[in-house]
Amino acid sequence: MDPFNPMKPSILIVDDEQHIRSILCEILASLDYNVFAVGNGKEAIKEIEKNSYNLVITDMMMPEMGGLELLEAIKPIAPDIMVIMMTGFGTIASAVEAMKKGAYEYVLKPFKLDELISTIKRALDKQLADKKDIKIKDAFALLNLNEAIGAGIEREKVIAIIIEATLREIEADVVTCLLRDESTERFKVKLKHSLEDKDFGELLGEFDSEDADRFFNQDIVFLLDKNEIKKSFPAIPNVNDIVSFISIPLKINNKIIGIINAYSFTPGHNFTEGQCKSAAIIAGRAASIIDNEQLYDSVQKTFKETVKSFAFALEAKDQYTHGHSEKVTLYSELICRAMQLPEDETEKICLAAQLHDIGKIGITEEVLNKPGRLTFEEYEIIKSHPVTGERILRPLHFLKDVIPIILYHHEKHDGTGYPAGLKGDAIPLGARIIAVGDTYDAMTSDRPYRKGLSFEVTINELIRCKDTQFAPEIVDVFIKLMEERYDKGEET
């Protein structure tokens, strides 16, 4: 091989077909690249170990070592090499797999020459950009949080990761994230992260939204030096110690929802244009993550409202159970609080309480409102409502932890309940709690064939059925609660 010209990018062609190697060598050499070609992955590795390459263009299917294997072998020895896969229709799936594993792009065989050339140019440009201190790859990996968002990760954690990524990416001493406070319309620091947890004194804690709109009117990312900082932010208490400062808006649909500020207090460490770009890319990603998360919040809110109207729709069918879901939810919440259950558990149980009889929506009004005794068949229909409820809600993935509580709210402590005949602790805690609140409300409410039972009678009945129908510890908690409320004259 001729010695490479170090001023030109070097490309290694890996293909087992001689004619493809020759054509590509000829064309790429004419475009002023250093080019060398080998016939399989093993030879390619030897060549990469010997000489420095910018780009490898490799076939997928080759004897000895194929493209995918080659890619995996290249990454540890020369992580900066860009890899383009050449693939036929039959191996597209493997080429996509290769991209997931770090290949830059794939081109379909037979390739169009201009397409291949523009892919090569893009790959080399990207490599150059990466070298120019825009180390965004790591940041992207860190910020690849969409799945986490889907799983309901809290906003605080998202912000913490964003801040950490910024801090690391641009080697700042402190990074803060300010979010818009909807009530005051001012931006306030929500999170601060310092390198090695050093204290750099008081930073810019608030930002007026009008100022923010003015400052960031054209997507500007501030990159300020010492003198500019003093001029623009004289109010920062330790403004004299700041060496360099970047301020980036988090924008969604042109509305600023937050600001990321990065500070350097290290003498001589001024942020570069490249670092500024990195930070801006992270901020862009951050804004969309926060937006997704806010969307998630609003979907949740809408859902909760829908749940309520569901429950009301059900109660409209069953005139005697008006307000039942609300009551059962209240009792369940009181029990959860008295048992000091975690907030998310309490919320889950309350949601289940609101929806516990949703399956009755499939039962006719004649059966639901029947004044006399139910026949065996009618009782079987009524008994189907937990299973129907489970079926209605099953497609709603975010209710997956709530559904079992609904499904098992008619199980009994001694295993004689329905639908599964679960016993004791095998019954979900939420279902055991709802069962007590549900029965209490059913007994104290008027029915078509009887008046509601008195407080004393109901309490005695709960005590009588403790150990058989209900979880004893929950009955104890509930009775204590209700007696306190009764003594205080509160509505029971």
Ligand SMILES: [Fe+2]
């Ligand atoms: Fe029920």
